[in-house]
Amino acid sequence: MGKNKLLVVEDDAGLQKQLRWSLDAYDVVVANDRETAMAQLRRHQPAVVTMDLGLPPDPDSAAEGLSLLRQILAAAPDTKVVVLSGNRERAHALKAIAMGAYDFHQKPLDADALSLVIGRAFYLHAMQQENRRMLQIQSDSPLAGIISRDPGMLKLCRTVERVAPSSATVMLLGDSGSGKELLARGLHNLSPRADKRCVAINCAAIPEQLLESELFGYEKGAFTGAQRQTLGKLELAQGGTFFLDEIGDMPPALQGKLLRFLQQRVIERIGGRSEISIDVRVVCATHRNLKSMAEEGRFREDLYYRLSEIVLTIPPLRQRSGDSALLAHHFRNKFCAGESRSMLGFSPEALAAIESYSWPGNVREIENCIRRAVIMADGPHITALDLGLPQPDGEDDDLNLRQARDAAEYRVMIKALARVDGNIVRAAELLGVSRPTLYDLMNHHGLK
Numbered sequence: 001m002g003k004n005k006l007l008v009v010e011d012d013a014g015l016q017k018q019l020r021w022s023l024d025a026y027d028v029v030v031a032n033d034r035e036t037a038m039a040q041l042r043r044h045q046p047a048v049v050t051m052d053l054g055l056p057p058d059p060d061s062a063a064e065g066l067s068l069l070r071q072i073l074a075a076a077p078d079t080k081v082v083v084l085s086g087n088r089e090r091a092h093a094l095k096a097i098a099m100g101a102y103d104f105h106q107k108p109l110d111a112d113a114l115s116l117v118i119g120r121a122f123y124l125h126a127m128q129q130e131n132r133r134m135l136q137i138q139s140d141s142p143l144a145g146i147i148s149r150d151p152g153m154l155k156l157c158r159t160v161e162r163v164a165p166s167s168a169t170v171m172l173l174g175d176s177g178s179g180k181e182l183l184a185r186g187l188h189n190l191s192p193r194a195d196k197r198c199v200a201i202n203c204a205a206i207p208e209q210l211l212e213s214e215l216f217g218y219e220k221g222a223f224t225g226a227q228r229q230t231l232g233k234l235e236l237a238q239g240g241t242f243f244l245d246e247i248g249d250m251p252p253a254l255q256g257k258l259l260r261f262l263q264q265r266v267i268e269r270i271g272g273r274s275e276i277s278i279d280v281r282v283v284c285a286t287h288r289n290l291k292s293m294a295e296e297g298r299f300r301e302d303l304y305y306r307l308s309e310i311v312l313t314i315p316p317l318r319q320r321s322g323d324s325a326l327l328a329h330h331f332r333n334k335f336c337a338g339e340s341r342s343m344l345g346f347s348p349e350a351l352a353a354i355e356s357y358s359w360p361g362n363v364r365e366i367e368n369c370i371r372r373a374v375i376m377a378d379g380p381h382i383t384a385l386d387l388g389l390p391q392p393d394g395e396d397d398d399l400n401l402r403q404a405r406d407a408a409e410y411r412v413m414i415k416a417l418a419r420v421d422g423n424i425v426r427a428a429e430l431l432g433v434s435r436p437t438l439y440d441l442m443n444h445h446g447l448k
């Protein structure tokens with residue numbers, strides 16, 4: 001990966017040389033005066049600038065330096081400016097900080113201390129950029145809370161947006177932890193019913209005897225222990241959305257009652273005598289293969305067809321290009337903020353392990369894994385050890401450029417963009433192409 005660009009604004013040739021020499025960890029570009037500094041800023045877009053406040057034409061006053069500072073922050077507000085000041089210029093340095101400079105360093109130069117300040121400035125800048133990109137991804141995402149750059153997943157989100165306004169019954173199919181409930185809530189939030197409730201029931205988690213009363217409610221005295229009238233979840237969802245999770249686990253006796261409800265849209269509370277009309281939009285989900293269950297007689301076929309007006313299949317995480325790294329960054333940001341700890345990076349081995357692991361527990365597994373790693377991490381980075389994932393056994397040699405050049409190019413590009421969290425400059429470096437070439441490739445593949 002290339003060095004970070006650092007702009008040094010200094011009119012003293014000797015100091016310029018000294019700075020170049022002591023800051024050789026960076027790609028240093030220099031400027032002697034305000035005009036050149038602005039030209040270099042526009043050209044190189046450095047994340048960090050060091051500047052002397054005394055610049056020509058009036059090197060004895062701080063006026064030119066402070067004007068440059070104002071100009072830099074107006075043109076590129078995220079730039080971290082480190083002011084180099086002489087002993088007697090402390091007041092000017094403080095003024096610069098008040099105007100938005102990141103820090104100041106007192107001359108004579110102490111190379112180690114200055115490197116430390118500059119290193120921190122780059123780190124902070126990178127964190128801010130990453131957070132901004134993360135927010136951008138979230139707001140770009142058609143569904144709030146769904147993080148993905150995978151074309152299949154994005155297409156699914158667009159389908160959810162299209163389907164949401166209708167009242168069609170939707171069946172969400174996908175492995176455990178792949179986001180079925182999140183999408184069900186997305187369907188509700190994008191529907192005209194969003195101001196009413198979205199009530200969920202998990203058919204696998206509730207014992208058979210209780211499920212009926214949970215669904216339909218009961219009247220006082222309907223059975224021993226029924227001390228007062230209790231509304232069922234279907235009734236509680238009146239006007240809104242009713243989400244039946246793990247529908248494949250619904251006991252056969254209740255399948256018939258649910259079918260009757262779907263046909264007539266009325267319920268009777270247990271022990272009740274009157275029919276109550278219910279207006280809900282039904283969304284259901286399962287990780288089972290409901291169609292073959294219906295074909296084999298393990299699930300009522302007529303109910304299956306009622307429920308599957310629109311079927312949406314969520315791809316497992318292992319089939320979503322680049323999403324594991326993207327989600328890892330997302331959850332790392334979330335849990336670092338939640339645990340009030342400073343932002344952690346991922347070591348390259350940790351990222352490689354994340355990318356090569358197959359995530360059988362899907363997004364829930366990656367979420368738990370990163371939560372644990374954020375707690376366990378002992379330095380500035382999350383290491384492969386903190387993640388507790390198996391180490392990849394070497395290079396991914398599936399990419400056959402001759403057979404599937406386009407597909408491979410696309411996959412590698414998505415992977416690179418995800419690894420650096422959408423940073424075009426770093427993705428281009430990683431791929432070994434120029435920035436314009438990467439933009440061309442992204443255009444070619446229809447990526448924003």
Ligand SMILES: Nc1ncnc2c1ncn2[C@@H]1O[C@H](COP(=O)(O)OP(=O)(O)OP(=O)(O)O)[C@@H](O)[C@H]1O
Pocket residue numbers: 145146147148174175176177178179180181182183245287363364367
């Ligand atoms: N694309 C995504 N972006 C961000 N978070 C996600 C995404 N998909 C799922 N999650 C999060 O992962 C966790 C599991 O998702 P969810 O409960 O929706 O999965 P599920 O398929 O309903 O699981 P189960 O079948 O086990 O009930 C939740 O915390 C959810 O917020």
